[in-house]
Amino acid sequence: MRYWLMKSEPDDVSIDDLAKMPKQLVAWYGVRNYQARNFMRDQMSVGEGVLFYHSGCAIPGIAGIARVASVAYPDATQFNSRSKYFDPKATQETPRWFNVDVQLVKKINLIPLSELHTHPQLERMRILQRGNRLSITPVDPAEWQFIVTQLA
């Protein structure tokens, strides 16, 4: 059982958008970084825990708890020439980008990034290291436990 933190820009898909989706489920499309892709494609299993993180907004932070709801499959946007995620080098036969589905478990009161920084238990989190830009990162089980039971 692994745990993950996945960033989304709320202007694109917010926690409230997710709550309104059918089955409260969304395809995690648009990842165009190989490391993040590999996490989804090679390591994620259905049922694993996800911290749904809001980035690129006024108050970045953890906005909800979710779960991995599918194994990885080809990201449909890579084939769509009108999508900003279109990749001319990808083909149906050899897709380059993959995504899983993510399903809401529960919305929580936002845990701002500024608060995460105050907890020594979390000081090693990938998201808190300077220069971190990866949109999907593994979360240590102890960190997950602390966040879900003490902060959420």
Added chain:
DNA sequence: GCCAACGTTGGC
């Protein structure tokens, strides 16, 4: 809007 950090591209 700024800027540091980092990933990708492409010429050589």
Added chain:
DNA sequence: GCCAACGTTGGC
């Protein structure tokens, strides 16, 4: 395979 140039991310 190196590395400069460029593009993107994301907090502030």
